[in-house]
Amino acid sequence: DIQMTQSPSTLSASVGDRVTITCRASQSVLTWLAWYQQKPGKPPRLLIYQVSNLESGVPSRFSGNGSGTEFTLTISGLQPDDFATYYCQQYKSLFYTFGQGTKLEIK
């Protein structure tokens, strides 16, 4: 199985900040990497697919980068609505593993 490791597990930031979340894969997933946002009591929401492609309706302050085994999600100019938990996911190999999540909290 491909293991996905996110860092940090928790991130404290303020409205307007620029933040970056990192996701590392235990082996190459090429560009089959997605990012999801989840708020309490809600299902995950797809933000980015294939490393850097914004899903329809996702604000342009979200961006993704990377390839192979190391990836980043950057949010430029945090908005109050962005405080949530973020998950990366590889969909190269079956079992489509998720990272353990990064909780973005208000400082």
Added chain:
Amino acid sequence: EVQLVQSEAEVKKPGESLRISCKASGYNFRFYYITWVRQMPGKGLEWVGRIDPSASYTNYSPSLQGHITISADKSIDTAYLQWSSLRASDSAIYYCTRHPLPEVRVNNRAFDYWGPGTLVTVSS
């Protein structure tokens, strides 16, 4: 509009059986896998298994193989996740989601639509 509508929350006892459902609409059910993802209380997302509705081929997480069954009824565009003997450790929210079969030519191959989740509570 694509929608995945899931069955309501369930409270069961250990050893009981259960089947939860996910009804799809707004797209061709045969062209997308239905995948089940679980989230145990306060924890992250875990891939449970998937079904190709067109052929009913299934894949399961190795940790759950033999304990769960995923099925689909193409005539009513509905997928199911079932247990014959629940355990307390099955308590979780179960989400259904979709992603395209290999032969479907779309740019986005990630999990783009999700159901609202079904809370399963197993307690004596």
